[in-house]
Amino acid sequence: MKILKAVTAVLLSLVMIAGVTPPVSAASSTYYVKILSKDVNIRSGPGTKYKIIGKTGGAGSFNYLGAQFDDFDILWYKIEDGKSFTGWVSSDVSRRYLRKAAKPKIPLPEEYESDGTAFSDIEKVVHDTALASNAVGVQVAAIRGSDGKIFDWKYGYSKYGEKDIGNATKIRTASISKVAVAICALQMQEQGIIDINKKISNYWGKKMPKSISLATLLTHTSTLRYLSMQTDAEKILKQLTDKSSYIDGKVGSSSSWMYNNYGSAVAAATLDVASGNILENFAQVNLFGPLGVDMSFFAGRIEKQSRLATLYEADHGVELLPSEAKYILPDGEPGNNAGNYIGGMTGSARDVAKMFYMLANDGKFKKQQILSPESVEKMEKRYFTATENGGKFKQALVLRYGADRYGTGGVYYHTGNAYGVIALASYDPETKNTVVILTTGASHERDDDGVYKVCSEIADAVYRNIDKIEEVKAE
Template structure:
C-alpha cells in the first residue's frame, strides 16, 4: 500500500476535509514563511509542488490482520502492532519482528500521525534542514498544520526519541486539527514526575482520553521515550471511533498489580523494625517487580532529630557507585567509544607497564596498586600506569589475582571520561537518568536538588556533613580525577532502583529499551570459577546463588562514612531491591552482606515472590 497521486475529485475532497478540520489559532502560525496548507485555496497549491495523496483503504477484515507478522510482540500487544503495520503507520522490522521495545524518533512519531491523517502531501522542500528525505513530507505537513514544530530555528531533531510529554502535545494538536472535542476536566499532579509546562494541558487530555493506559501505572515519566509498541497502542485507541478495525482490536490494559503495594503497610512496619534492630538513623528501600520500580519505603531521619527521611532524600551510595560506572562503561561500549579488551594506555597516551584493560578493572583483576594514599589526579595516575611501582603482582585479567580495588575504579572512571571526552555524569544523564527522571551524580554539588542530600552518620556520630558532600563539584575536565568513581555517586534508593530495574529488565525500562540487551549481558558476564565467598565476579556486580530465597541474584554492596548499602536483582524474575542506610551497625549476615540490608532485602523479596 504506497502513495498514490490523487485525481481532481480526491484533491477537492481532501482540501474540503482540511478546511473543516482547520486548526486552532496556535496552529495557524507561519513557519519559515510557509503558509498553513489548509488555508490555501486549491489554485494556490496547484503550482507549488504540493499534491494531495490518499492511502488506499484496504477491504480488510480482522482475519487479514492476524496474518501480519509481529513475531517478537507478546500476545497482549500483538493486535496493536499488527494494526500499525497493516495501516503502514510504522515500518516493519526484519524477519517478522516488530521491535516493539525500541524508542520512536520525533520524525517517526510525526510520520505515523501523518499517515493516520489519511491525507498525504508532497512538498518541494521541508522547513527544517536536518530532516532526512524520507520524513520531509510528514514533517512539512506537521509544521504546516501545527501538529509539531522544530526544537530551534531551522532544526527539527528528527532522530531524537519522542518523549511522553512531546507525544502528548502532538496528539493533542492532531486531535484539534481533526476537529475533535478538546474539553478536559482532568488535572493531574505527579510526585517526582513534573510535567513540562508546555505539555500540561496536553498530558491531562491524553490521560483523560485513556491514550496512555498501562503506561502510567507506576508514574508518568514525562521525559521517557515512547516505544513502538506503546505508540501503536496509543494510535489504535485514538483511532478506535474512526477505524472499524481499530475498534475491534484487543489492546493492553492498565492496572498492573504490585504485591509490595498490596502489602505496603505491613512491609513498612517490617522495614522499620529491621532498621531499629540494627540501630539505623535513616533507611530507604526501593522494590522492583518484573523490571519496574513499584514501591519505596523510608524510615528515620535525614538529619537526626530535625529532618525526617523521605523517599526523595539522597544518600552517598558508596560502592554502589561502581554499578553506575559499569553502566557508563557498557553504554560507551555500545556506542563504540571503548574496547573492553584494549590496553587503556591508548586512552591515556602512554605505554602501560602491564596491559590493563577496562574488563580487568571492572572485574577487580587489573593488579593496579590499591591504596588510599595513591594519586587520584590525571598526572599522578598517568605516571602510575607507566612504572612498576603502580602495580601489584600477577597478570592482569587473571582471576587468580582477584583483589577488590577501589583505586582501579577511579582509574576506570577517568579512562572512560578520556575515551568519551565527556563526564560520566553527562553520559548517564543523557542515556538513562534524564529519561528516567532520576537525579544522581558523582559530584553531589551538581545534583538538581542538592538540598535533599542527607547527613551521614557512624552510629550516633556524624560521619560526613551535608556541606562537605555538596563541596564536591564537577572537576576541571573529563578525566581530571578519579576521586569519586569508587564511591561518590549520590542518589536516592528510588533512583538507584530505576538503574536496577533497567538491568533486571535486560535494558528495558517501563516498556522502552534504553540500553541494548548485549550491553546488559556484558555487565552480567562472569567466569565459571568462583571468587571468595563462593560468588562469581561479573562486570562489576557479583552473582550469588540462594540469597534471600532467590536462585540467582546479581548484587553489589557499599559502605563508607557510616552508610551500609545493597543493590540486588533477580535476573530470572525481574525483581530487585535497593537498600540505602545511614547510622546502622556494620554487622554481616551469613552471606557476608551487611545484615541491615540483607534483612530488609529478604523481607521484600519474600513479599513479592510469585
C-alpha cells in the first residue's frame, strides 16, 4: 500500500505538506516522543532512505513536531531536542505520548452493579475486564443465532478522556482483516477469476521456485520467509521468484506452518493481480456493500471520518490519530496495496460481527447469499493442529477452530493485534452465535489458549449468556 505522504500536526489539525510545518510550541505542547531503544538513528526525513544525521544517545524523550508515513507504511515522528536540532525517528523504536499537562483529568470509573439480567451481567464483565486490563476503549457486538438480534456493549473512550466510544466508532481490526481477504478469494473463485489451489505463478506470469497457492498462503504453509513488506507488485514478484525467499520444507504441510503476515499480503496482492482490480474495490461491491457496513481496508475511505477512534498502546502511548488515519488510502495500481489488506480493515465491532455471522449462516446475510455454502465449507475445513502462544487450535482457511471454548462445543475465530488494537472475532458453527470484541490500550496478556485475556473473558461471558438475554437493547 502507498499512503498519501501527508504529515499531520495534531493540535492545529493541519497537514504539513511540502515543508509547511506548524510552530514547534504548538505541536510539542500536546505530545512528546519517548525513545524505546538505545542509540536510535535520527534521519533527515521520514524513512530509511534518508541520511542519518545523528543518534538519540542517552536522550529519553524529544519534542514532537509531526508525523508522516514512509513508503513501507511505517509512521515516522519528527522530533526536536529543545535546541533547534530536528530530525525523524521510526515509530518502531519510539512512541508518542500526551504530555501530562495535556492529559484530560478524568474520574476513576465507578464500580458497575448488575441489575441481575443477562444483558447487565455481560455489561459488568465488560466493565470489570476492561478496567482490569487498563483499556482505553472496548467495543463489543454479538449476534444471536436463534433470531439474528444484535446486542452491543461498550466501555471507555474513542479519544482518551474526551470522546466516549460508541457502537458505531470505527477501529482498525488488525489481523481480522485476513478473514475478509479469504472471503474475497473464495468469492473470486466462485466468479471464475481464480482457483485457490492453483499455483500463483499462473497469475503473476513468472515461474517461481516453489508451487505455492492461495490455499497454502492462507493456511500459512507456503514456506515463504517472513520478508519485508513491499508496496508495489514488481518488488513482490522479485521476491517471489528469488529462491532465497523460501525456507526448506514441504509446501502445504503442517510441518511448514508459520504464521506469516508477508504470506497473507502476497495472497492479497495475488487477488489484485489476478482480477486486474484492487481488492478494496472488489470487497466494497461483493462483501462490505452487501453487508451494509461502512467498512474498508483503508481508514481514509470510511464514509464518516468523525467516527474514527484514536488508537492507543497498552501503556497508553498514542499509536494512530484519526487525523493521520484519514490519509490511509489505496494506490489504484493492482498489487501495490498488499500491506494494508492484512491488518488495515477498519470498522466497528458490529460491522465485523455481521461478516462473521454471514459465515455462521452458510454465507447468507439476511436475504442475500454473499458466499456459497460450498465456499464456507472450504473456509471452515480444518487442515491440521497448530500451536502458537501456548495454545492449540485447528488451522482452517485463515480462520482457526478452537474446541470447547467459552461454554460452546467450539468456535471459529481470529485474533488481532496491531497499532494498540487487541481484538477477537468469532462464531459458534452450531448455534450460529457470533461475538466480536475490539479494544484499544488494553493489556496484551494471553489466556491458556493463546488468546488475549481481555477478549476471551468477555467472549466467555457473552457466549454463556446471549441466549438468556430478553427483549432489551437489541436490533
